[in-house]
Amino acid sequence: MSPAFLRSRVVVAVIACLGLLLTGAVSASPAGASTTLTVAQLEASLGNAMYVLLNAERALHGLPPAHGSPTLVKSAHAHNLMMAKDNLMSHQCPGEASPGTRIWNAGYHWHRWGENVGWTTNETVSGIQYMERVMYNEAPPNDGHRLNILGNFYAVGIDVYIDAVHHKLWYTQDFAT
Numbered sequence: 001m002s003p004a005f006l007r008s009r010v011v012v013a014v015i016a017c018l019g020l021l022l023t024g025a026v027s028a029s030p031a032g033a034s035t036t037l038t039v040a041q042l043e044a045s046l047g048n049a050m051y052v053l054l055n056a057e058r059a060l061h062g063l064p065p066a067h068g069s070p071t072l073v074k075s076a077h078a079h080n081l082m083m084a085k086d087n088l089m090s091h092q093c094p095g096e097a098s099p100g101t102r103i104w105n106a107g108y109h110w111h112r113w114g115e116n117v118g119w120t121t122n123e124t125v126s127g128i129q130y131m132e133r134v135m136y137n138e139a140p141p142n143d144g145h146r147l148n149i150l151g152n153f154y155a156v157g158i159d160v161y162i163d164a165v166h167h168k169l170w171y172t173q174d175f176a177t
Contacts, residue, residue: 039162046128046160047073050171053132054149054156061150066175072157075106076172079117080161087166089119103174108155110176114148119168127169128160153177 037045055065079102082093091099099115116135120127135145153175161170 042123043160043162046123046125046169047158047171049125050128050132050160050173051156051158053129054136054158054173057132057136057149063150066153066156069108069155069157069176071106071108072103072155072174072176073159074157075103075108076157076159076174077161078102078106079115079172079174080159080170083117083119083170083172084161084163084166084168087163087168089117089170091115091117099174103176108174108176112153112177114151114153114175116145116148116173116175117171119163119170121168123162123169128171131171148173148175151175 051068058065079093079096079099082096083089086093088094096102097105100110100113103110103113103115118131118135120131122128122130136149138144138146154177155175157174159172163170
């Protein structure tokens, strides 16, 4: 099979997975009953949507998927809480360890690490996917996020945090090998 054919199959599979993810999140109760997601469920759903899109982008370049790591999610979540507390987007908030140290202290003993952080006020799947596409579509010389997405990393932890105080959706992607 040609690479173009394989890429198109990957894109179709990702779209199908996203559809199942979103459908499952909305129609988990009997027909006619309303479904209310908890904030934690919504955050997890948004994080999953970002994860699926990130791995689809990697597949377009013939890269293996970055496997989800609960340890990296732990590091990413702690960082999101710090950014939200300070209402400051940064790789290192005041009083916080550096990203490499934070990831190591969370329990992931890396050889190489990377991190993408950001926020949006669009607290929807389309909002988080837009942010992922913005990072993926970066061009040199300002393409650090894209380099992490397409980097030689085995694992990723993506955490999404809905900040009701500042009306922002914070996200952190911690990558490591």
